[in-house]
Amino acid sequence: xxxxxxxxxxxxxxxxxxxxxxxxxxxxxxxxxxxxxxxxxxxxxxxxxxxxxxxxxxxxxxxxxxxxxxxxxxxxxxxxxxxxxxxxxxxxxxxxxxxxxxxxxxxxxxxxxxxxxxxxxxxxxxxxxxxxxxxxxxxxxxxxxxxxxxxxxxxxxxxxxxxxxxxxxxxxxxxxxxxxx
Ligand code: ZN
Numbered sequence: 001x002x003x004x005x006x007x008x009x010x011x012x013x014x015x016x017x018x019x020x021x022x023x024x025x026x027x028x029x030x031x032x033x034x035x036x037x038x039x040x041x042x043x044x045x046x047x048x049x050x051x052x053x054x055x056x057x058x059x060x061x062x063x064x065x066x067x068x069x070x071x072x073x074x075x076x077x078x079x080x081x082x083x084x085x086x087x088x089x090x091x092x093x094x095x096x097x098x099x100x101x102x103x104x105x106x107x108x109x110x111x112x113x114x115x116x117x118x119x120x121x122x123x124x125x126x127x128x129x130x131x132x133x134x135x136x137x138x139x140x141x142x143x144x145x146x147x148x149x150x151x152x153x154x155x156x157x158x159x160x161x162x163x164x165x166x167x168x169x170x171x172x173x174x175x176x177x178x179x180x181x
Pocket of ligand 1: 095096097098138142
């Protein structure tokens with residue numbers, strides 16, 4: 001297992017559609033282990049494969065650092081697809097390991113239904129709400145090349161501009177490894 005450098009805003013791979021996984025082979029399993037280690041090292045609760053430079057449709061979630069959710073099991077979603085969304089929208093402040101130190105209120109559906117395959121190649125469909133729905137939507141966005149600034153009103157995006165430039169320049173003080181410029 002290894003802690004990998006996390007890609008940050010400005011890295012091209014974060015803006016591309018990831019590729020579907022054909023077989024959950026040893027390489028994929030090793031990637032997933034590294035993703036969990038990298039995410040936990042950075043105190044994250046979700047991480048997409050392109051955040052560690054891997055062009056595959058995979059994300060991992062572990063909500064156990066959140067107060068009250070200590071008993072949650074880690075989740076791996078391979079080739080996820082959001083198949084329905086609630087009409088109810090909620091605003092929650094989000095952060096992102098690829099946008100170090102940036103926080104922004106993002107409005108998204110409160111609940112989603114998602115189809116994916118698990119590490120045993122079983123197809124699953126789950127309904128998620130609350131924190132799980134939020135993290136799934138954020139990570140799914142990564143897999144289609146979208147990030148927080150794409151999901152906020154243009155007024156707010158303008159306010160984030162200087163911070164985004166600093167991130168692109170690696171002008172941020174953080175204690176986890178990120179990619180070189
Ligand atoms: Zn993110």
